[in-house]
Amino acid sequence: EIVLTQSPGTLSLSPGERATLSCRASQSVSSNYLAWYQQKPGQAPRLLIYGASSRATGIPDRFSGSGSGTDFTLTISRLEPEDFAVYYCQQYGYSSPWTFGQGTKVEIK
Amino acid sequence: EVQVVESGGGLIQPGGSLRLSCVASGFTVRSNYMSWVRQAPGKGLEWVSVIYSGGGTYYADSVKGRFTISRDNSKNTVYLQMNSLRAEDTAMYYCARHINQWYFDYWGQGTLVIVSS
Numbered sequence: 001e002i003v004l005t006q007s008p009g010t011l012s013l014s015p016g017e018r019a020t021l022s023c024r025a026s027q028s029v030s031s032n033y034l035a036w037y038q039q040k041p042g043q044a045p046r047l048l049i050y051g052a053s054s055r056a057t058g059i060p061d062r063f064s065g066s067g068s069g070t071d072f073t074l075t076i077s078r079l080e081p082e083d084f085a086v087y088y089c090q091q092y093g094y095s096s097p098w099t100f101g102q103g104t105k106v107e108i109k
Numbered sequence: 110e111v112q113v114v115e116s117g118g119g120l121i122q123p124g125g126s127l128r129l130s131c132v133a134s135g136f137t138v139r140s141n142y143m144s145w146v147r148q149a150p151g152k153g154l155e156w157v158s159v160i161y162s163g164g165g166t167y168y169a170d171s172v173k174g175r176f177t178i179s180r181d182n183s184k185n186t187v188y189l190q191m192n193s194l195r196a197e198d199t200a201m202y203y204c205a206r207h208i209n210q211w212y213f214d215y216w217g218q219g220t221l222v223i224v225s226s
Binding site: 033097101 | 216
């Protein structure tokens, strides 16, 4: 099974700052199969990025994804108040379909 | 408008059974992969089960043999039959539509299952 490890666990930043979130896989993941989600308290997750770097419909361009192999990154260029949330990476693999990282919480400093 | 709405959660004793429902609108469930994903209180996301557009099913090891996913095309609804429930099954259960097989693009608001005596 592919294990996704996200870091840091919590990121304390101020609005306007840049956020860099990491997702590391225990085995190589095809870039086509890596996604990022945002979850706010009491809400369902929302798809932000798929295929490692493609923004989902309606997602602002301050969100960007990058990476390949075992190391992937979600970057929020300038944090808006509504961006403070928990972020999850997710991969699809034939031997271990649809696994998620444990999440990174982006909180207001 | 694409929407999925879950129902059927509640408080159930260990060893009991529940059936969750996921009613879809704005698309047809038979044309999409549909999954259940759960989230224990204060924890991360865990994929539980999928039903493929062709009708095949697949389960996480943690629920295999206890949970059964199915659908009723006439009602555009997906179900999750949960038997032999355990305390560790306590979670919010989300129904989610797949896009491109690999990701989840539409999620419901979830239904809460609490397994406790």
